[in-house]
Amino acid sequence: MFSLAWQSIRNRRGAFAAAFVAVFFGSALITASGVLLESGLRAGMPPQRYATAPVVVTAIQSVPTPDGLSQRFGERVPLRAGLTEEIARVPGVQAAIGDVSVDVALRHGGGTVPLSAHGWSSTKLGPATVDSGRAPAAADEVVLDGGAAAQAGLRVGDHTELEIGAVATTYRVVGTTAPGQAAAFLTDEQARVLSGRPDQVDAVAVLADPGTDADALADRVQQAVPEVTTAVGDDRAEAEFLDVGAARQFLVVMSTAFGGTMLMIVLLVVASTLGLAIQQRRREFALLRAVAATPRQVYRLIATESLVLAAVASVLGAVPGIGLSLLLRDALAGYGAVPAEFRFAIGGLPVLASVLLCLLGALGAGLIAGRRAARISPAAALGEAAVEPPRLGRVRLISGWVLAALGATTGIGLPMVLSGNTAVAGAASSALLLVIAVALLGPRLLTATAGLLEKLGVLRSTAGYLAGANTRARSRRLGSAATPLIMGVALASVQVFTATTTNAAAQDQAVNGIRADHVIVADGGIAPSVVDSVRQLPGVDSATPVARTSVLVTHQELGEPATNSYPAQGVTPDRLGDVLDLDPRQGDLSALTGETVALSELAADSFGVEIGSPLSMRLGDGTPHTAEVVAIYGNGLGFGDVTLPNDVVLAHTGSRLNDELLLATAPGTDPAALREALPPGLRLTDRASFTAAQNTEATAQSAVNLLLNLLLLGFIAIAVVNILVLATAARVREFALLRLIGAKPRQVRSMMRGEAAVVVVAAVVLGSLAALPPLIGVSLSLTASPLPTVPPLVYLGIVGAAAAFGWGSIAIPARIALRPAPVAAMRVSG
Structure with a gap:
């Protein structure tokens, strides 16, 4: 039967060419989708600062969901600083380093140099040695990257300012390191203070005794401190860069959602193409039935032809499918959906899955399309062949x-x-x-x-x-x-x-919905202490801080529990209506204080709650939080589904900074004068910047x-x-x-x-x-x-x-x- 099928394909290239093309390109799409899924499950990027630490310990950054997947928290979940000592006592651990990373700006002249601030103990993770001076010993001392120090014209003994959220703190430069790290090193205690979490760290980097196996050491740490999770190999990058884990989750969700639709469309197209090719051969099948071919033999011929064609086309189509996945990786990196250094996992499983799915789809389509040709009686076969x-x-x-x-x-x-x-x-x-x-x-x-x-x-x-x-x-x-x-x-x-x-x-x-006269922004965010300073400026009637995050809410969806992420914002209720119109439908937004929450109508309907109902959620850093619903508003698409008190959001974000300040000013206020009166580091913009920031992720x-x-x-x-x-x-x-x-x-x-x-x-x-x-x-x-x-x-x-x-x-x-x-x-x- 194989020989007959092969001869049939060779002698009817035109009829089978269309089916071949459909399976070829369908295989390419299925393979690309499979690579996306596999990459979401096991791809990533190599660690950088943690490259010398065989094991990295972090808090659990996600929550399991009923569908067997997991939802990541929007912010980093910190660890207790005291866990560093517990981990250091695990057998095989040479040193445990509690690490924090804080984005700061080094002020100089009329500009700033962006740096990442760390505790001095983290220099054990890389070649950050003092070129001149000494290590920091006091809270007001800093060691700067040599390149940043040269750019700012600073030397050992000079005083400089590090800015966070438009708030500057003065430090004395006591040393410089080799250029190229774009880092500032403080005492461990001061680095944690600067992060806004004096008793917490981002992660614990574990240095192992010589000859210690990394996987075995990770297991021992996990047993000694069960409340944490450990990472080895390239998974350490997920502990270092939160967007790696977010990218992996995004790829899994995207590939499963898109892949299902794509697979159905591919199979429908393949079925239509094969069906047409078989319809055009009615005369041939009629003749076979007239010369005593049995229905089973016709079925076997059609099945063999479909399998041979699909096998060749799907295998060949898998090669451009892999290339397509790499092009998709570059495109997704360009859109910011995955980090630029994120590497896809290219394995044999997507190719195998693509070939099997194409074979099954082609076989099913061929048999369904050939059902009439195989079952019709020989006498009627020739009659139906022409019409x-x-x-x-x-x-x-x-x-x-x-x-x-x-x-x-x-x-x-x-x-x-x-x-x-x-x-x-x-x-x-x-x-x-x-x-x-x-x-x-x-x-x-x-x-x-x-x-x-x-x-x-x-x-x-x-x-x-x-x-x-x-x-x-x-x-x-x-x-x-x-x-x-x-x-x-x-x-x-x-x-x-x-x-x-x-x-x-x-x-x-x-x-x-944006009623603010002006919007104030700053590189990296705006510290809460700045808000009161801005409110005192001439011409400012009110200043409302806005902090953005996301929350996880578990609710019933079609009778089943589902956990989903929702965009959230933190605002202060005082004179909120002067700068922001959320289109309140029920309740009172002025009651948005303490353990309360306001929801969009879409979110409230999804959660099945109303005014006065309690709503349980997980805040940005994973902290469980229950709040009473005090208002329901209509503008959820424009401003997020969940609105919380500003202090609640800030306490559970990694930066502890606001994203913008919305200003309502008195009539006749001169924008130029207001711009000049702003504290250093703040910039006055218009409403369009706020609207653009709201819509960036969407x-x-x-x-x-x-x-x-x-x-x-x-x-x-x-x-x-x-x-x-x-x-x-x-x-x-x-x-x-x-x-x-x-x-x-x-x-x-x-x-x-x-x-x-x-x-x-x-x-x-x-x-x-x-x-x-x-x-x-x-x-x-x-x-x-x-x-x-x-x-x-x-x-x-x-x-x-x-x-x-x-x-x-x-x-x-x-x-x-x-x-x-x-x-x-x-x-x-x-």
Whole structure:
């Protein structure tokens, strides 16, 4: 059977080329998605400062979730400084170094030099030796990097200022180190004071006795101090850089969410392509059945052909898939989703998974498509070979209409009975149900489109009549060819316009909700003590600090517990309405003090709480916190779902600094005079800077989502061209017969333009209709309006792309198919 299948593939390269291309590019996408997942589970980057420490100890930085994954805290979870001594007593530990890292600015002249401040004991981790002077011994002494000292014109014995949050502290330079580290070294105690956590450290770096195995030492430390977690190898970088762990979690979430959708689309496209290729061989299968081939033998032939083709295409496609994953890594680093030094894990598992999935998908698609050819009786086989079966199977029709009804009901109806993130997710996921329904009902929908165009008079000409008749007679073949184009329009509309609807709502809320006359920012943040100083400046009516973080909340989602991260901000309630309009709907924002919280309507609905209800959460550094809900507001997209008292947020962030100060000034206040009166290190900006900062993370997330969806839409575009070219090129004999009975080439081309019009109109209309329920549902959930934000030019771009792909993929192959003389074409095709 293998030999027969191989000969069949070799002798029908054109028929199998389209299926090969679909599997090839599908394998590339699946492999790339698998590399993303594997990288999220075990990739990373090498440690830098902790490179000489075989074991690094940190607090547990995440919380397990019911789905078996974990959610990371938004801030670093610190360790008790006293744990350093406990770890030092573990057998095999040569030294345990409690390390902190604080971003500071070295003031000089009219500028600053950014540095990272550490305790002096951390110099044991690297070659930070004193070039001149001595180590710091008092709280007001500092050792500077030689390059930074030279840039600032400082020498040993000089006094300088280190600035944190626009607050400067004077130090005496007692030494310098070799240039290149961009660091400042203080006493261990002063470094912890500077961090805002005098009794805590970021991590404990463990130096081992000679000959001690790192893994064994990590196990002993874990047993001695069970409240911590240990890291060895490249995992030490996750202890050093929090964004490494966040990047890994992001890759896991992104690859699983995107990978599921992508896998379904790839399998649908492969099934459509293989189905079309098998439909075009009805004459061959009819002949096999007529000469006594059994259904089992036909099934075995189709299965073997599918497996051979998929095996070759998937293996070859895995190679560019690995290259695609590396390009994705660079793109994600450019968007800030992963660190620039983050290295992907390239292993054999994604390739193996891709090959197996492509094999199973191709096998299933081939057997389903060949079911009629294998089961039909020999006598009926030759009769059906010339004409397609007139009707779709009952199971296929019922399944398609049920999925269509379910998708439309879920998309629009779910936000009407549910609320919160469950409604948003349900509405968005309805697009997949509708796409599957389109794949099942494609021939019927295409026939209906042709009938509608005939009634409207679009297909009134002779060529148009032939185009309509061809569409009805070959609805299965043309439906299989048009399905990817319809799917492309639907998915492109849902993905793009969901993003535009969300971004537009967030932008409107942020722009309309910011009432501050001015915004004050500083490099690295603003210390709480600065706020009172600013409030005393002439012309300042009120100054409201804003600190951003994220919190974890566990709540019921479709009857199951779910733990998710939510953006949060910390503000002071005094005169908050002067600078910020959160659009309060219930409760009182002035009560936002102590153990209280305000929530967006979307968050409150998701959590199932109301005014007066307690809400349990984990703050940025993982600290459990229970607060009473005192207000519910509408502008959650623009300002975050959770609003807490400013002091609560600051106490559980790594920097202990505010992000901005929102100012309300008296009428007639001169901005230039106010700018001059600001303490050193502060900058006066406008409202746009605050709005931009609010939307930075959301914009990056939207950019990443758009990038991934462009890849998927690119695959669909390739599939559209691929399958339409196959369907058109296979009609050489039909075109030749039309010419032999008197049709001119231009009349055949006109007929094909009519068919192209049917396909394009069906793709645009049906794809747009399939996109409407999820878009309406998402808009209802987020904005309470049924009208999504659909930029006309973007929609016209989608329509134009569909027309170009559909029209070009039919018209160009038709011209090529008309080149041979009719008699020669009949002889070759027959």
